[in-house]
Amino acid sequence: MLAKLIIMKYDANQLKITEVQKSKIEEINFDNLVFGEIFTDHMFTCDYEDGTWKNPEIKPYGSIELDPSTKVFHYGQAVFEGMKAYKDDKDQIWLFRPQQNFERINKSGARLAMPEFPKEYFFKGLEELLKLDKEWIKKGFGNSLYIRPFVIATEECVSASPSTKYKFMIICSPAQAYYSGEVRVQFSEKYSRAANGGVGAAKAAGNYAAQFYPTNLAQEAGFQQIIWTDANTHEFLEEAGTMNIFFRIGDKLVTAPTSDRILDGVTRKSVIDLAKDMNIEVEIRRVKVAEIVDAARSGELKEIFGSGTATVINPIVGFGYKNEKFELPKLEDSYGKAFKDTLMKIQYNQAEDKYGWRYQVK
Amino acid sequence: MLAKLIIMKYDANQLKITEVQKSKIEEINFDNLVFGEIFTDHMFTCDYEDGTWKNPEIKPYGSIELDPSTKVFHYGQAVFEGMKAYKDDKDQIWLFRPQQNFERINKSGARLAMPEFPKEYFFKGLEELLKLDKEWIKKGFGNSLYIRPFVIATEECVSASPSTKYKFMIICSPAQAYYSGEVRVQFSEKYSRAANGGVGAAKAAGNYAAQFYPTNLAQEAGFQQIIWTDANTHEFLEEAGTMNIFFRIGDKLVTAPTSDRILDGVTRKSVIDLAKDMNIEVEIRRVKVAEIVDAARSGELKEIFGSGTATVINPIVGFGYKNEKFELPKLEDSYGKAFKDTLMKIQYNQAEDKYGWRYQVK
Ligand SMILES: Cc1ncc(COP(=O)(O)O)c(C=O)c1O
Ligand SMILES: Cc1ncc(COP(=O)(O)O)c(C=O)c1O
Numbered sequence: 039m040l041a042k043l044i045i046m047k048y049d050a051n052q053l054k055i056t057e058v059q060k061s062k063i064e065e066i067n068f069d070n071l072v073f074g075e076i077f078t079d080h081m082f083t084c085d086y087e088d089g090t091w092k093n094p095e096i097k098p099y100g101s102i103e104l105d106p107s108t109k110v111f112h113y114g115q116a117v118f119e120g121m122k123a124y125k126d127d128k129d130q131i132w133l134f135r136p137q138q139n140f141e142r143i144n145k146s147g148a149r150l151a152m153p154e155f156p157k158e159y160f161f162k163g164l165e166e167l168l169k170l171d172k173e174w175i176k177k178g179f180g181n182s183l184y185i186r187p188f189v190i191a192t193e194e195c196v197s198a199s200p201s202t203k204y205k206f207m208i209i210c211s212p213a214q215a216y217y218s219g220e221v222r223v224q225f226s227e228k229y230s231r232a233a234n235g236g237v238g239a240a241k242a243a244g245n246y247a248a249q250f251y252p253t254n255l256a257q258e259a260g261f262q263q264i265i266w267t268d269a270n271t272h273e274f275l276e277e278a279g280t281m282n283i284f285f286r287i288g289d290k291l292v293t294a295p296t297s298d299r300i301l302d303g304v305t306r307k308s309v310i311d312l313a314k315d316m317n318i319e320v321e322i323r324r325v326k327v328a329e330i331v332d333a334a335r336s337g338e339l340k341e342i343f344g345s346g347t348a349t350v351i352n353p354i355v356g357f358g359y360k361n362e363k364f365e366l367p368k369l370e371d372s373y374g375k376a377f378k379d380t381l382m383k384i385q386y387n388q389a390e391d392k393y394g395w396r397y398q399v400k
Numbered sequence: 401m402l403a404k405l406i407i408m409k410y411d412a413n414q415l416k417i418t419e420v421q422k423s424k425i426e427e428i429n430f431d432n433l434v435f436g437e438i439f440t441d442h443m444f445t446c447d448y449e450d451g452t453w454k455n456p457e458i459k460p461y462g463s464i465e466l467d468p469s470t471k472v473f474h475y476g477q478a479v480f481e482g483m484k485a486y487k488d489d490k491d492q493i494w495l496f497r498p499q500q501n502f503e504r505i506n507k508s509g510a511r512l513a514m515p516e517f518p519k520e521y522f523f524k525g526l527e528e529l530l531k532l533d534k535e536w537i538k539k540g541f542g543n544s545l546y547i548r549p550f551v552i553a554t555e556e557c558v559s560a561s562p563s564t565k566y567k568f569m570i571i572c573s574p575a576q577a578y579y580s581g582e583v584r585v586q587f588s589e590k591y592s593r594a595a596n597g598g599v600g601a602a603k604a605a606g607n608y609a610a611q612f613y614p615t616n617l618a619q620e621a622g623f624q625q626i627i628w629t630d631a632n633t634h635e636f637l638e639e640a641g642t643m644n645i646f647f648r649i650g651d652k653l654v655t656a657p658t659s660d661r662i663l664d665g666v667t668r669k670s671v672i673d674l675a676k677d678m679n680i681e682v683e684i685r686r687v688k689v690a691e692i693v694d695a696a697r698s699g700e701l702k703e704i705f706g707s708g709t710a711t712v713i714n715p716i717v718g719f720g721y722k723n724e725k726f727e728l729p730k731l732e733d734s735y736g737k738a739f740k741d742t743l744m745k746i747q748y749n750q751a752e753d754k755y756g757w758r759y760q761v762k
Contacts, residue, residue, distance in 0.1 A: 074469070074558035081468060101465040106443060106571045107436070111552050114476035114605030115612065151612035186558050190473050191609075196436035196548050196573060198642055200612040209468050211558065226597075233595030233631035235588070237610045243476030244606010247553075248599045250477065250513035250562040269595035270632045280560055 053162055056097040063173055071214045074184070078171040078210045082163035086153055086204035094159050096167055099209065105194040109201040115191035116243035117146035120347045122182040122213070123168050123399065125175045126387035131168055131399040134385050138304045143187055146240035151200040152189060167208055168399045179386055180215020218349060222356040223278065224261040225327055226252065230269035238299035249279045261358055267327060268299070275325045281344030281352060282306035286373055287333045288340065291320045305345035309377050311393060318373060327359060334364040342366060343374035351378035415524055418459040425535055433576045436546070440533035440572045444525040448515055448566035456521050458529055461571065467556040471563040477553035478605035479508035482709045484544040485530050485761065487537045488749035493530055493761040496747050500666045505549055508602035513562040514551060529570055530761045541748055542577020580711060584718040585640065586623040587689055588614065592631035600661035611641045623720055629689060630661070637687045643706030643714055644668035648735055649695045650702065653682040667707035671739050673755060680735060689721060696726040704728060705736035713740035
């Protein structure tokens, strides 16, 4: 897959850039994208060895060769991030709060005993990559380029101890405005996502595989996703697999506090800030399953929605708990919809950005 | 690294075998092996695609090429096993309860939504591999070949859902009788290894990375390992990072019951069986931290040891809890030592095997 190289240069930050000879963009049908399957022409890579990050490089997207003893295969020492680039009508490219993702990948890494990645490499690598692959970011509200920074442990040794070698990479996948269908969730009664004192607050690779089997069971029961409850009592609602969760009871929003079990979502914290502006009260506190079930019965539960980079705000139309199913009302004045519109307008440079959340790539 | 091929044949089970042209065994210093760094000449691989396991193959040990979007890198969908092959004085090769490892890798896989691996492929692949690399199994009490079967998710897609493709592999690493030095453990007060309803009972890759950071902290405090406590209260002792744990109070052994948080160790269950034979009482029940601390103070705590394939039985000479350090007495009649001798004699075909635990490779 590695195309012939036409440019090879070193810039001030010692970033080596090798461009593809010919872009594969012509082969892509941008009107029919499946999430996460197609990647742009280039990728960013950087290696950690002998106690330091070295060889930051942008090169043609392609396979990596790894020994079967490579630690990531055996001990799951890997973390990732998810962010998006947006293009406005003037072909300007924007990121949304990328500093948050940068900080979080290092926070995740620290919990997994991985070395901190330097800020300059992260931003330089990311921005040069986006500029090189800018044709892959399509205009149009909802279109974006999904960006996946990740780090894997690359030491070739099967002893169960932190790796001495790592590879940091950024790959990018074009994404369409995406309608996930009607989402119904199951409140977890038995399985758990994270332990107190565990790694739930990190975007650690292993957290995701751990959810697949229970999610399969939920899907067989007619739900698309799970809302995880605390592992200890299963009485408190925490978050979904890749989204934080908000409940609207009457005119008030309720969401669980972040903790060492819950990912501190960038969309979640943005929603909380926007709510203040919109005079919507948000209570950040433990959310009892029983409270939500009662509110659903009494009709006070107006909305549930998830927040996350992939879908921004994902409305949830119903939930299941202990063999009972609840449907939520269809709302005229959905908070979720209002947050989504506001957030997307900021992301696509169509609205004022009073918080300074937008970050231009130029 | 792929050597030229000299033999290529299909046997009855459609196992394709490609031998190396020249073994690299001459280059290895078997008197100075670091655990898990050197691998034998061959490896076993098998791929899952289109709903079925296909192409079981033994070939020269070497790198694999993977797309950066491969799911194992992002979502930690990977499980493994650890087992050993032993050589007796007549050059016969033995495994110890391999059926247990086979069953456990599928149990781990099921929890991570991975497809079951067929028994015939597992045993045929493993045995042919061991026969091909038999020179790597060195005679001598304590020498062995560490065997690492593992499965990784290989679908090339970053959406957070179970992979549709997998690779099963077996790699083998020669291991020496191994003295781990004096092991002191810390009882965990804050961090946790596993949640109720989580994946602690599976040999899931992500469980191991999650332990690295707390273990680093324990090491800085002068301990080699952690004994994990329950995530909920931290009042009950569960297991160590790669060992189950036994406590001897007076003449009685106590060990935690297996659960969805604790790995069902093969060595653990063998020790429990042997104890019965040796008229040692074993209580399988929750073990309170407070009970062990009290027993240490009163002098009733005689021994702590870990059980696991890597070291068989690992004596623990002291422990720390809440800024207090406790040292254990040096014993003449150590249970741990007795179990280790008995187990190893069975493993090396030097003692009667009344349980039928030995499995000959021929
Ligand atoms: C477990 C989990 N919770 C929540 C989120 C939402 O976080 P963010 O809004 O930063 O995308 C994600 C996804 O990124 C996640 O993986
Ligand atoms: C978490 C954990 N506990 C216990 C063990 C011991 O199990 P076994 O005796 O089967 O090697 C292992 C290692 O294999 C392990 O990884």
